[in-house]
Amino acid sequence: MPPADSIPTTSAADFGDFDLSLAQRLLDDALTGADDGEIFIEKRETESLVYDDRRLKSAGYGADQGFGFRVVAGETIGFANSAELSVDAVRRAAEAAVLAKQGKAVDVTLKHDNPVRSNQRYYQAHDPLSEMDFADKIALLQAIDAYARDRDPNVVQVSASLAAEKRAITILRGNGEVYHDYRPLVRLSIGVSLEKNGHRESASSGGGGRISLFDITSPDKWQAQVDEAIRQALVNLDAVPAPAGEMDIVLGPGWPGVLLHEAVGHGLEGDFNRKGTSAFSGKMGTQVAARGVTIVDDGTIPDARGSLNIDDEGTATSCTTLIEDGILVGYMHDRLSARQMDARATGNGRRQSYAHQPLPRMTNTFMRGGKDRLDDMIANTKKGLYAVNFGGGQVDITNGKFVFQCTEAYLIEDGRIGAPVKGATLIGDGPGAMRQVDMVGDDFKFDPGVGTCGKAGQSLPVGIGQPSLRIRGLTVGGTGA
CATH class of the missing domain: 3.30.2290.10 (PmbA/TldD superfamily)
Structure with a gap:
């Protein structure tokens, strides 16, 4: 004992x-x-x-x-x-x-x-x-x-x-x-x-x-x-129909990290990479995102929705760096994926209840803040979309392709925030979007503590966060001209 x-x-x-x-x-x-x-x-x-x-x-x-x-x-x-x-x-x-x-x-x-x-x-x-x-x-x-x-x-x-x-x-x-x-x-x-x-x-x-x-x-x-x-x-x-086409996207801080969670986070869970079904499989040590992009999963944040003292296998939770300055450096592991990939269990073995088996799952997953100012992102964008809040989305883990609906977004025209738009969807792939990040904000924020994540029929509470950031050349789906 x-x-x-x-x-x-x-x-x-x-x-x-x-x-x-x-x-x-x-x-x-x-x-x-x-x-x-x-x-x-x-x-x-x-x-x-x-x-x-x-x-x-x-x-x-x-x-x-x-x-x-x-x-x-x-x-x-x-x-x-x-x-x-x-x-x-x-x-x-x-x-x-x-x-x-x-x-x-x-x-x-x-x-x-x-x-x-x-x-x-x-x-x-x-x-x-x-x-x-x-x-x-x-x-x-x-x-x-x-x-x-x-x-x-x-x-x-x-x-x-x-x-x-x-x-x-x-x-x-x-x-x-x-x-x-x-x-x-x-x-x-x-x-x-x-x-x-x-x-x-x-x-x-x-x-x-x-x-x-x-x-x-x-x-x-x-x-x-x-x-x-x-x-x-x-x-x-007061919103007008969103235009469609390729444009630069400025994401607000906090809850917009749900895009990061879905399009990138799931692909960094150990079981998908052990099976070779993730868009990030076999890319350890390579550049998978732009310089300045650092993504971590941290189950040790006090009082956060996704935090745990220990995971559901008894392993202490930790702060696991997944992508550091654009380089893939880690995955989230339960004991099974850690053993089979000759890695260390990271405290990410989670289950919905006693009736479910543990799987590698996110806790609080977020992008760390940078040095850029949100005002500068807007001012340096000639034509784009400022996305402040998101609703639901769909993601294919095997290639990272995503479609996300914006619930609050604004046009950016000649470096100024313009009219609010409705019906905007962001279309792209997680690894591609991360490589197109060219500005990372200094205004990091967590979501207010309402996130729920689904995987393999199991739902779990999670935390999400990011600073504001700009992504070059994403496709926007809309109904306007």
Whole structure:
């Protein structure tokens, strides 16, 4: 057993009569002759409230617990999970998972390297479900609705939601290694619709992270979010159709990093590169972006939405440099991809729940700031688009090709910001876009803590960020002349 002061632990969860010692012995037996594996035990509670059209539309509470038992032999994985926390269930799961040692992959649901250890804590043990009374939460959503309608006479609909969860995690590994983590998460989302002269536009804003509910529900915080949503909707009410064609793009700081996350970040996850299916496969040590472009994934940012004390395999999270000054220097790894690529696990082994297997996943992924000023980017652009906010997008990991919809954008004409436009989409490929960056701003900013990332059917909270930057010669899709 590792010394107690070397094990990252917040507190052991109360799993009732579940015998961790016996489960550990069953795991050790199952791992004999295998390369890796663990028992991931989880207890989770969630709460969500949605206030829409001047009434409480829904209020939900959920509680779940269970475990996932994994045995890895070479590239073969045996995985079984159960919502029943009992030694009998663990024994049945072990019988299924050990088939991996016979070369039989299995994934069922039932009724070698030592990870780096750290005692660092990147968030406090808040209980966001019980910090506020239920009646106070409803009153908060009512206040948001009333404030939004009072702010602008064109507001015709308001939607506000509050979500909170807490997770208690215990991970058993071979040789008696035991890891614990407690993970709070909160999010406030606000949407508004404004109508003027028979034309309606909607916009949204919000905030969150691994913080207390009080950190996002103080009046100054939620009022600022309401004001931002109304501002965006008003801009789009006056927007003209976006022109189409090739032009220079200036991206604003913060949330526009979602383009970076999708078009570049996923391609730097270890499993895609181990399989050779990423646009960045086989390019380690080569220039894949313009000089001045440095991209990192950092799971250690205090209170950030994507941060973790340890990942879902028990490895301490870290700050992993992926692209440094344009050169590809690293990938994000879980234990499996690290072992198969002769690399170090970076603390990016993440799973949606006990019922899912871990995969290499982003935590907080962002581009570091540079020395250029946003005003200079605009002034030095003769014809282009200033993209401030983004909606959804599509990306092909194999070649990095993307299509992203701008939800707030402006024309740039002769070095000045012009009319707002609607219907603009950015079309390109991630590696190509990164090579076309010629100015990197000094105004780095994170998103407000609302990002969610999907991969292989699993959704996880993530952080996104970047400074403003200029990309030369992207294709813009639009409906205007």
